[in-house]
Structure formats: C-alpha cells, structure tokens
Amino acid sequence: MGDVLKKVPVREQDPQVRSENFEEVCYGYNDKEAMEESVRCINCKNAKCINGCPVAINIPGFIQEVKAGNFAEAYKVIGDASSLPAVCGRVCPQETQCEGLCIRGVKGEPVSIGKLERFVADWAIKNNIKPEVPKAANGHKVAVIGAGPAGLTCAGDLAKMGYEVTIFEALHQPGGVLVYGIPEFRLPKEKVVAVEVENVKSLGVKIETNVIIGKSTTIDELLEKEGFEAVFIASGAGLPMFMGIPGEIYNGVFSANEYLTRSNLMKAYLEDHDTPIVTGKKVAVVGGGNVAMDAARTAKRLGAEVHIVYRRSEAELPARVEEVHHAKQEGIIMDLLTNPVEILGDENGWVRGMKCVKMELGEPDESGRRRPVQIPGSEFELELDTVIMSLGTSPNPLISTTTIGLDVNKRKCIIADEEFGETSKEGVYAGGDAVTGAATVILAMGAGRAGARGIHKYLSEK
Amino acid sequence: MYKIQKAEKLAENIFLMQVEAPRIAKHCEPGQFVIVKMDEVGERIPLTICDYDKEAGTITIVFQTVGASTEKMARMTTGDAFQDFVGPLGCPSEFTSEDMEDLKKKKLLFVAGGVGTAPVYPQVKWLHERGVKADVIVGAKTKDLIILEEQMKKVAGNLYITTDDGTYGRHGMVTKVIEDLVAEGKQYDVCIAIGPMIMMKFCCLTTKKLNIPTIVSMNPIMVDGTGMCGACRVVVGSEIKFACVDGPEFDGHLVDFDLAMKRQQLYKTEEGRALLRLQEGNTHHGGCGQCGGDQ
Numbered sequence: 001m002g003d004v005l006k007k008v009p010v011r012e013q014d015p016q017v018r019s020e021n022f023e024e025v026c027y028g029y030n031d032k033e034a035m036e037e038s039v040r041c042i043n044c045k046n047a048k049c050i051n052g053c054p055v056a057i058n059i060p061g062f063i064q065e066v067k068a069g070n071f072a073e074a075y076k077v078i079g080d081a082s083s084l085p086a087v088c089g090r091v092c093p094q095e096t097q098c099e100g101l102c103i104r105g106v107k108g109e110p111v112s113i114g115k116l117e118r119f120v121a122d123w124a125i126k127n128n129i130k131p132e133v134p135k136a137a138n139g140h141k142v143a144v145i146g147a148g149p150a151g152l153t154c155a156g157d158l159a160k161m162g163y164e165v166t167i168f169e170a171l172h173q174p175g176g177v178l179v180y181g182i183p184e185f186r187l188p189k190e191k192v193v194a195v196e197v198e199n200v201k202s203l204g205v206k207i208e209t210n211v212i213i214g215k216s217t218t219i220d221e222l223l224e225k226e227g228f229e230a231v232f233i234a235s236g237a238g239l240p241m242f243m244g245i246p247g248e249i250y251n252g253v254f255s256a257n258e259y260l261t262r263s264n265l266m267k268a269y270l271e272d273h274d275t276p277i278v279t280g281k282k283v284a285v286v287g288g289g290n291v292a293m294d295a296a297r298t299a300k301r302l303g304a305e306v307h308i309v310y311r312r313s314e315a316e317l318p319a320r321v322e323e324v325h326h327a328k329q330e331g332i333i334m335d336l337l338t339n340p341v342e343i344l345g346d347e348n349g350w351v352r353g354m355k356c357v358k359m360e361l362g363e364p365d366e367s368g369r370r371r372p373v374q375i376p377g378s379e380f381e382l383e384l385d386t387v388i389m390s391l392g393t394s395p396n397p398l399i400s401t402t403t404i405g406l407d408v409n410k411r412k413c414i415i416a417d418e419e420f421g422e423t424s425k426e427g428v429y430a431g432g433d434a435v436t437g438a439a440t441v442i443l444a445m446g447a448g449r450a451g452a453r454g455i456h457k458y459l460s461e462k
Numbered sequence: 463m464y465k466i467q468k469a470e471k472l473a474e475n476i477f478l479m480q481v482e483a484p485r486i487a488k489h490c491e492p493g494q495f496v497i498v499k500m501d502e503v504g505e506r507i508p509l510t511i512c513d514y515d516k517e518a519g520t521i522t523i524v525f526q527t528v529g530a531s532t533e534k535m536a537r538m539t540t541g542d543a544f545q546d547f548v549g550p551l552g553c554p555s556e557f558t559s560e561d562m563e564d565l566k567k568k569k570l571l572f573v574a575g576g577v578g579t580a581p582v583y584p585q586v587k588w589l590h591e592r593g594v595k596a597d598v599i600v601g602a603k604t605k606d607l608i609i610l611e612e613q614m615k616k617v618a619g620n621l622y623i624t625t626d627d628g629t630y631g632r633h634g635m636v637t638k639v640i641e642d643l644v645a646e647g648k649q650y651d652v653c654i655a656i657g658p659m660i661m662m663k664f665c666c667l668t669t670k671k672l673n674i675p676t677i678v679s680m681n682p683i684m685v686d687g688t689g690m691c692g693a694c695r696v697v698v699g700s701e702i703k704f705a706c707v708d709g710p711e712f713d714g715h716l717v718d719f720d721l722a723m724k725r726q727q728l729y730k731t732e733e734g735r736a737l738l739r740l741q742e743g744n745t746h747h748g749g750c751g752q753c754g755g756d757q
Contacts, residue, residue: 170688172499172506172546180690210548212688216485240692242702249697249721251728258691266505266685274505274531275685276729349724396689398707 005108008037010115015329019300022184022269025326026090029112031071034119038066040104041111048101049113054446055153057081059098059113066116075124078117079131083156083200084149084445086125086192087178089118092442093320125195130202131156137204138162140459143228145213145399148176149441150234150432152200153448154455159203161456166228168211173265176236177433177441180265181257183294185301189264214398219406223427229459232421232451233414233430237438238396242389243286247343252278252351256287256295256390263298280304280386284354286340287390288317293324295388296332306332307382311339311359311372337361337372341379343387354382393438403428413437420454421447429454464498464547467520469539472609475527476577477536478512484519486549492585493555493679493711496521497687499546500538505531508684508706510581510656511550512610521549524580524609551687552710555585555654556677562592570596571643571650571674572618573636573665575657576603579610581679582656587617595619597648599639601661605630636661637668650674655714659726663719670715678714680705683728697721 011027012018018025029037041063049059058077065074078085094100094114102110140163144155147169155165173179178193187193201207213219213235222228240255242248259277262268266275279302285295288310296306308327310317313336317324328334335356342355358378361370395412407415407424414423414430421429431447433439468480486496490511497506513522527533538544557565570589574582579600589596598618602608603626615621623631624639632639640653653676655665662678669676685691687706694705697718703709 170548171686172548180686210546211485212548212551215550215688216489216548239689239704239707242692249695249702249725251725255692258685258693261685261691267503273503274534276505278728348727349721396707398688 004040007040007109007112007115008033010112015326015331018185019297019330020303022301024188025185028122029115029119031069031123034066034116035069037112037116038063041067042103044103048103049098049111052097052099052101053081054097054442055081055449057098057117062120063111063113063116066120071120071123072127072129074120075129076132078120081449082445083131083153084178084196084441085117086121086196087149087187088442088445089114089116089121090187090192091182091440093440095321097442122192125191131199134160134203135162137164140164140230141166141228142230142232142455142459143168143222143226144232144234145219146170146176146234146236146432146434147174147197147207147209148234148236148432148444149178150444150448150451151176151232152197153445154232154234154431154451155205155448156200156203157449157452158455159200159205161452163455163459164204166206166208168213168217169207169209170212170235171265172209174207174209176234180261181291181294183260183264183298185297186294212398214402219399219403219428229462230427230429230455232448232455233399233423233428233434234432234444234448234451235396235399235434237393237433239394240389241391241394243340243391245340245342247345247351248389250343250345250351251349252280252385253343253387253389254278256285256291256388257393259295259388260291260298263302269298269302277302278386282384283307283386283388284309284335284340284382284384285388285390286310287392288312288319289390289392290319290323292388292390293319293327293332295390297327297330299386299388300330300332304386307335307384308332309335309338309340309354309356309382311337312369313337313361316369335382339372339374340387344381351385351387353384354387356380356382393433395434395437399434411437416447418447419450420457421451422454422458427458429458463543463545465543466538466540469542472524473607475536476524476607476609477527478522478524478580479538480520480522481544481547482519483521483547483549486521486547487514487516487519490514490516490521490550491554491558492588493558493581494550494552495581495681495687495710496523496547496549497551497684498523498535498544498548500531500535501545504534504545506546506685506687507531507535508551508681508687510578510679510681511584512580513584513587521547524577526577548687551706553708555711557585557652558588565589565592566594568594568651569649570594571640571653572596572598573640573653573655573657574598574600575636575655575661576601576607577609578657578661578679579608579614582654583610583614583617585654586614590617597643597650598622599624599636599643601625601636601639601657603627635664637664640665640668640672644672652677653714654678654711659719659723662714662717663723666714666717666719676714677711678717679710680712680717680722681710682722682725695725
C-alpha cells in the first residue's frame, strides 16, 4: 500500500519513445491498481464530486463497486449518466470538476476519479459488455444534428427513454471532435471512440452521415416533411479564427482545425491513406489551449521541431495542466509571453518565418487574467516553415441562417436555456459548442443530457 | 454508399459520372459543388456539379485526373459506388436569387475553359429553363478536349467554340473571343468565367479592361467543405474569404489569382509522390527526387 495522500500512479509511454509514435500516451490502471486507488475514496455521504460532474455520475457509487471488484456493476452505475465513459475518462478536465471538489484533495491528492472511470469503461470494452437495451419504443421520432459528444449523449439518453432517434452527421464518420479534433495518442479512434459510438447505436440510434443540415436539408424540412417531432442541434464549434496579421494566406499557414482534421479524421499520418499533410521541419503553433497542445504534439510526431507561441505566461495557459506537462516532456518548446505580428513568406508564397514581439503582463483584464503588454523594441524573427493557428472558432452560420425563427446572440451562438436546451423555436433544442462557443467534451455532454430532458418534457406534455 | 449509374470518358483525362444522391439532388442549385470520398483511405475531393435531376435523385459530376486520388477515381465504373458523397456545398450562383424580370433583361456571357465547361452547363441550363438566353464561350487547348458541346448547344443562346491551336471552332484563347465579340458590337452586363485559375485570371484582366463585371468560381484545396478547416482561404479585395461557405463564386476583379495559384501548389510534392507510388508501385526505385531510391 502506497501513500494514502497520493494517487496510485498511472503508467505512461516513455516520452522519448512516444514523441515519435501515435500510440496512446497513458496506459491506464489495471485491476489491481484500480482497486488500490478506489480504497482512497471515503464514500462521502454528501459527495461534492457529483456536483462537479456536468452529467452527474454517481461517482462514489461506482467507486464502491470497483472497490468490491464488481466492475460490471460499476459500468452500469456510470452508464446511467454517461454514454461515453471511455472518452470522458480520458479527456475530461477532472482537476477542475469532480477531482477539484474531492475532499481528499484538501490534504493531499484527490481520488483519481478520471483514471478509475477510464478503467471501468475500458474493462467493459475488453469484456464486450454493452449498455442495457432500452424499454419498448414510444413511437416518437427525434432528430439530432451532429454526432459529436453533445449529439451522441442526447441521442443515447432519448433512446433509453424509448424515442426513435436519428442523428444527422455532416462528416463521413460519427464522433465529431472526438474523431477530427482529438489525436489518436490521447483518444484512440478504433479502440475507444468507435466502440462507444457503436454502443450508442446499439440503443437503437440511427446515424446518417454525409448530411449537412442547412445544405442537404433543413430543420424546417425535418420537422414538416420527414416526420420528426423535435430536433436537438449539436452542430459543434464552427469556423476557425485567424489573427488578421499580414501573411496568413502564405502556404504553410494552417488552422489547427485543418491540421488536426487531416491527421486525425483523414489519417494523413498513415502511409496508406491518400490525404496529404505538410509535416514541416520547424513549426510554430500559435495559442495555448488544449487544441494548440494537440496540434503541437501531432507536428512533433510527424518529425518537426515545435514551438508553442503564446502571448501570456505559463500560469495563464488555458490548456489542461496534464496536456502542458505531456507536451513539455515530449520536447515541445514553449515560447511564452510572445506574440506574432507578421508571417513572413518567400518568393514562392511559402512561410519562411514569423515576426514576433515579447510581451509582459500588466493589469488584470475583464477575464481576470493579467493583460499582456508589448515590450517596446522587442521585435524578433523566428525562422519557420509552418505556422498553425489555434485561436478558437466562431459559430458556423449554416444552421442559424437556414432555420426560420431560431435566435442567435451577439456572438452568433444559438440561444438555448441551460436546464432544458430550449431555443426560440418550438420543438427545437440545442446544446454544446453551437450554443456556448468552443468548450469541453463533458460540458457538451452535459448540454446533451439537458436537451434530452427538455425534449422528453416537451413531447410528454404535448 | 452512393452508386454510380453511369460512367463515361469525355476526353483524355476527363470523366463524367452520374451518381445516386437523392438528398443532394433535391436541394441542388447551379453554382454549388459536392465533396466525394472514394473509399476508406481516400481523400475528400471537392468536385463541381455538371448536372442534377431532382426527380431521379442523381448528381452528375465531371472531373479531370490531376493526381493519385483522381486517377484512382477514374478507374471506377457503372455499378461501383462512392463511400461518401456530400453536398450541395457552397452558395448557389447569385443570379438564382435575382428577380426573374430583371434577369431576363440582362445580357449574360459565360466563359468556360476546359473542364470548367461542366460547372457552367447547369447554370446556362437553369437560365434556359426560365427563358433566359445566355451567350457561352467554350474554349480548350485542342479539339479533342472540347466537352459537352451537344448539351451546351441545346441550352445556350449563342455558343462560340474556340481552340488554342485552331483545330476546331475559332482559333485562339477565350480572352480573344471576348474581345472579338465586344468589337463586333455585343454588349454584356455580366460575365461568368469558370475554368483553370490562369484562364480565369486572364478573363478578368480582359473584362476589367472592357468594363464587364465578372464572377469566377474558385476551386481551392479543401477538407471538410463546411467552413470548419479554413484550407480554402482566398483573398478577395482586402478580405480573406472561405471558398466553401462564402463562395465558391466571387467577384473576379477582386480575387488575388497569383496567391490562389501559389496555394494550389501546396501539396504538389506530396501528391506527386502519391501518384508515382500508384503508377509505378513496387517498381519505383527512384528518379522522383523524393524517395532517395537513386542514391
């Protein structure tokens, strides 16, 4: 038995080795490690961790089952609240959610809830345990737009209540950001994402790929002509932002969305796939979020020297601490307090470098973070051949502009209430990044659950 | 799966396929495009729509082989199927939302270059079905590369064919025909030019001189086609636009063609390598300057 104040450590692939492959970084707990860690949970009567979970998993409940070795029962407890446990166990920011509220964390490290969730979900996958088949169909048809975390969760919840659900997905593969955004080395596509998507399908959910709502058909048509009684919009984040500095049109400047989509969804990193990707010898990723870390670590694995260029300091990096730690271990160079002002090109229109300025932190701004201020005369050039812009996204107008009576806010995000996902249009609910702007997988899943509750309430009162 | 009902070779390296895609056909308008993915390992390739049949639920695509993926696609035949076929993408041509009476008074000139004849056809056909006669110039390098002549004849007002080498129709580039027509006293309110980037560039230089507003259809590199990746950035005036959601049609007099042409070179080496792999397979032992096999 180790130190009770510390988490049972999780095994990881060696940083040197993994920075050259796309295999998963973290190996997860085995049976013995999971049971050992589960003992650290003191099964609080008033469990605060549950309040920190956007989908409200009965956390002490499943951990008690792990403690007793009843892994199948633990899976059932998680499954009551989450359709994608193997995903969440890997990509949730547990440190600011469940684990952030764990009483153990007051004096020592919190219980490793994320790794325990992952263990249970992986155990279920390995032992081919499927979620319980829902009760009889209730005869109501619901359409869900987008097969990402919000859409899959909403569809799963509705199917469990007996609804006949069809998900319309714009891309050729379901999963949304889980397949196009998050890299293989953080979230294996075949082993984890595909299995959890299949689990949602096993509840009776139909997924129609290659349908772009707003182009291939519209929400009004789904409601009026295709017999759907309600719609949940979970269309995701949208259009990548650029800085608006000179030179962003040069060859070798990519959005993180494009770079990651090529590598993750289109599998450009594999020899036998046709989609090309520019590997680059010296790459700068501009931005400090989880997406920036993903893009940087992907470029590293493709063989480049990689710099993260971020205008604030390390303390303000929006990425998860674990991701920053992993990136540094793998040799990503952090150029902090640095801001690009121009991308430089050669005579053929290719990137040859980036002009940057050094920054220092001034007074806090409206976000509460200290505002970066340019240091006069600090201009310098970074020699590069590739620049990846990872600055967030702005909402895609495809759905809001083609749906009659659907209100958006100033930032063009769809307006929907938090408790039920209700929008300005009757029978239409929404959640996830399309409503909040770019956020996390688990927040989108929470919104998916809210939408399912809202639709169930609407259709049962109708 | 999206079944190919008909596959036809139109000219050297130019292929036509009629594909079952009812959802797309139902919503398709002139000016839009599709993205296709052949199989599991295939690329997503944006392609222009040459025709659509809302009743039959089919979309007709025309493409030219330019790299490994299109070479592979050209080998598909009747009865085969695309794994993925998505659309209709992009905005419909501007004139489809114009007032019909105003439109009927307008003199339109279409200029089609090579495989660009394919996306011009549904536009001219749409106008023809609504009683609007548009003049059409179709140009190609040589006689054998003129496509869809018969179909175009049926829907165009006046059809002017030209070849660079003079083997068929008029002799010379499409820009010369534009100048000749105007010199003959023809007047045009709008020109719509679709074809290779270089041809659109020179069309725009000509029409600018002649003071004819011109619309072009851009076909840059894309991945998703829904605005998500931003690969298709084009500079229009002082702005950066996404061809997939803001276009594909733009004011040709504002497009920066030189930058657009440079961007098309982006994956040249990767694509070239893939093509060599496909053509030479295991027999490739160097000479490409990339694999190091000749060292």
